Amino acid sequence: xxxxTTNRGSVQEELEKRLFxxxxxxxxxxxxxEKLEINAILRKFLLMTTGNFGVMEGFVFLGEVCSxxxxxxxxxxxxxxxxxxxxKGAKDLVYRCSGQERVFERGDLGEYGTxxxxxxxxxxxxxxxxxxxxxCLGEKITGERYSIEDKDLLVTLGNNLLxxxxxxxxxxxxxxxxxxxxxLNRAKDKVIHHLSHELKTPLSLIKASLTxxxxxxxxxxxxxxxxxxxxxxxxVDRLMAMQEEVDDIMRGKDVQVYRTLNLLLDECSDQLxxxxxxxxxxxxxxxxxxxxxxxxxxxxxxLPERIxxxxxxAQHLKELRPLFAHREVYVHPRLEPxxxxxxxxxxxxxxxxxxxxxxxxxxxxxGMIDVVVEGAQEEVAxxxxxxGVGITKEHQKRIFEGFFxxxxxxxxxxxxxxxxxxxxxxxxxxxxxxxxxxxxxxLQMESExxxxxxGENDVCPGSIALCEHCGKGDDCARSGGTVFKVVFPISEAxxx
Amino acid sequence: xxxxxxxxIEEKGSVAVVGISGDVTGRSEITLRSSYERLDPEKIKGIxxxxxxxxxxxxxxxxxxxxxxxxxxxxxxKIAVSGLSAHFKKIFGMVGITKFAEIYDDEGxxxxxxxxxxxxx
Numbered sequence: 001x002x003x004x005t006t007n008r009g010s011v012q013e014e015l016e017k018r019l020f021x022x023x024x025x026x027x028x029x030x031x032x033x034e035k036l037e038i039n040a041i042l043r044k045f046l047l048m049t050t051g052n053f054g055v056m057e058g059f060v061f062l063g064e065v066c067s068x069x070x071x072x073x074x075x076x077x078x079x080x081x082x083x084x085x086x087x088k089g090a091k092d093l094v095y096r097c098s099g100q101e102r103v104f105e106r107g108d109l110g111e112y113g114t115x116x117x118x119x120x121x122x123x124x125x126x127x128x129x130x131x132x133x134x135x136c137l138g139e140k141i142t143g144e145r146y147s148i149e150d151k152d153l154l155v156t157l158g159n160n161l162l163x164x165x166x167x168x169x170x171x172x173x174x175x176x177x178x179x180x181x182x183x184l185n186r187a188k189d190k191v192i193h194h195l196s197h198e199l200k201t202p203l204s205l206i207k208a209s210l211t212x213x214x215x216x217x218x219x220x221x222x223x224x225x226x227x228x229x230x231x232x233x234x235x236v237d238r239l240m241a242m243q244e245e246v247d248d249i250m251r252g253k254d255v256q257v258y259r260t261l262n263l264l265l266d267e268c269s270d271q272l273x274x275x276x277x278x279x280x281x282x283x284x285x286x287x288x289x290x291x292x293x294x295x296x297x298x299x300x301x302x303l304p305e306r307i308x309x310x311x312x313x314a315q316h317l318k319e320l321r322p323l324f325a326h327r328e329v330y331v332h333p334r335l336e337p338x339x340x341x342x343x344x345x346x347x348x349x350x351x352x353x354x355x356x357x358x359x360x361x362x363x364x365x366x367g368m369i370d371v372v373v374e375g376a377q378e379e380v381a382x383x384x385x386x387x388g389v390g391i392t393k394e395h396q397k398r399i400f401e402g403f404f405x406x407x408x409x410x411x412x413x414x415x416x417x418x419x420x421x422x423x424x425x426x427x428x429x430x431x432x433x434x435x436x437x438x439x440x441x442x443l444q445m446e447s448e449x450x451x452x453x454x455g456e457n458d459v460c461p462g463s464i465a466l467c468e469h470c471g472k473g474d475d476c477a478r479s480g481g482t483v484f485k486v487v488f489p490i491s492e493a494x495x496x
Numbered sequence: 497x498x499x500x501x502x503x504x505i506e507e508k509g510s511v512a513v514v515g516i517s518g519d520v521t522g523r524s525e526i527t528l529r530s531s532y533e534r535l536d537p538e539k540i541k542g543i544x545x546x547x548x549x550x551x552x553x554x555x556x557x558x559x560x561x562x563x564x565x566x567x568x569x570x571x572x573x574k575i576a577v578s579g580l581s582a583h584f585k586k587i588f589g590m591v592g593i594t595k596f597a598e599i600y601d602d603e604g605x606x607x608x609x610x611x612x613x614x615x616x617x
């Protein structure tokens with residue numbers, strides 16, 4: 001009668017032990033992955049493992065295979081003197097048994113130094129190609145031997161450790177890479193900002209010199225220089241526009257040059273006026289110089305104003321139409337009266353003109369563009385919908401990153417503004433994106449690549465009349481296109 | 497949901513009764529260690545850890561207890577515990593904590609035995 005009771009007791013005890021071990025495994029798998037710092041992971045692992053088996057001494061070692069460096073070492077139950085001996089033995093074992101994953105028992109460990117005499121079981125594992133690990137445990141407090149189940153459990157717990165350490169190493173590498181990229185990005189910003197600023201003055205001087213040269217050459221009967229000068233001026237204008245885009249994107253709040261020049265001008269404006277009158281017979285030179293300084297260096301971060309978007313878009317569209325009069329694109333405005341939006345007029349003008357120009361340049365001859373201002377309950381939207389070539393899915397992801405033209409550079413036409421595929425450096429959309437963050441509006445884009453030219457390198461002939469797939473404008477409109485939507489929140493005070 | 501620890505210490509001569517509520521896990525380490533460090537080893541020779549009914553211990557928490565109990569042994573302090581469920585009495589035995597601490601059901605008996613420990617009153 002006594003034996004079955006004993007058996008029941010031992011079975012019950014075994015069940016409770018296994019339940020406890022399972023709980024340790026569960027805690028290990030959830031607890032280790034909360035941490036990303038390697039020493040914290042190793043310490044938690046060692047506390048759990050030694051607590052699970054009831055062990056006083058134990059340690060975990062991680063080492064780099066190539067460099068021989070110690071990545072991490074956590075131990076319990078050893079004196080300071082013993083720690084250095086344990087560490088030496090651990091390094092010896094890890095590098096001597098490089099590449100192996102195995103369980104060592106007391107008999108296998110004697111050769112790794114006297115401190116290892118207190119180690120009863122050890123598990124060697126590979127974290128990755130470069131890092132190896134070793135978990136060692138001393139004798140159980142109860143004096144019991146490690147059973148086969150104990151060894152299996154230790155290997156399973158070690159596998160959890162391995163994955164947690166791997167994750168932590170990946171996280172550390174990602175963090176390092178992010179910091180490196182951030183640092184490079186800051187350096188790049190600094191260089192671009194510096195270059196952009198340095199370009200401003202020489203470009204202005206080149207343009208002024210070319211204009212002056214034109215005036216002087218106009219006195220000569222031979223006009224063969226005109227075409228070259230126009231080309232030079234056009235390209236200087238392009239460079240200046242590009243410089244302005246970059247400046248808008250990169251610009252900080254430093255208006256030191258503007259202030260210094262204005263201060264100097266204030267100090268000597270009388271002398272300049274006298275000098276100008278004496279030398280040139282013109283008294284407004286100081287004002288003209290001031291206007292030039294304002295134009296070149298003046299602060300362009302305007303305070304937001306209440307803007308009637310429909311009127312502003314109508315005005316810009318009116319100004320832009322002559323610039324694409326040579327194109328056969330049909331712009332259909334639908335400009336509803338809407339509540340005013342708070343926005344810098346300068347930035348708003350750049351957004352409106354930029355999106356309309358972008359639509360014109362991506363629409364083939366014979367194509368249509370909708371320019372819409374409309375209001376919803378709490379928002380006002382400016383929408384430009386073109387029936388152009390559209391943007392491939394891959395390019396859509398990067399369209400706002402800046403300096404990302406959606407076509408190969410050599411596929412561009414002459415570079416004349418508003419020409420089909422006139423192209424550009426792709427900075428205009430990045431500038432709008434930056435404005436959207438600065439002035440708190442949403443910039444959205446939806447695009448469907450023309451189904452007849454699905455690939456990035458497929459080319460639109462630039463005219464519906466020349467397209468072998470589309471007979472008329474409607475066909476082209478249905479084949480693809482892009483919608484840019486700029487959405488402004490309306491303050492409660494402005495709501496109808 | 498893990499229950500946070502609260503600790504209440506009551507000194508009875510050379511014996512400290514340390515009432516612990518909440519689960520004993522790795523998160524208990526700081527609370528338990530700092531509570532233990534508050535006990536003057538010159539004066540306190542017996543420590544009763546009185547766990548509330550239904551206290552849960554995980555392996556990490558057990559190791560924390562083992563480390564504290566080992567420290568107490570070095571300081572010639574005797575440890576007793578009470579309030580354990582039947583399951584955790586077995587686990588304490590299984591991991592060898594019973595080599596460092598005696599387990600009691602009756603708090604009064606535990607204090608009496610601790611007081612009779614050499615160095616106690």
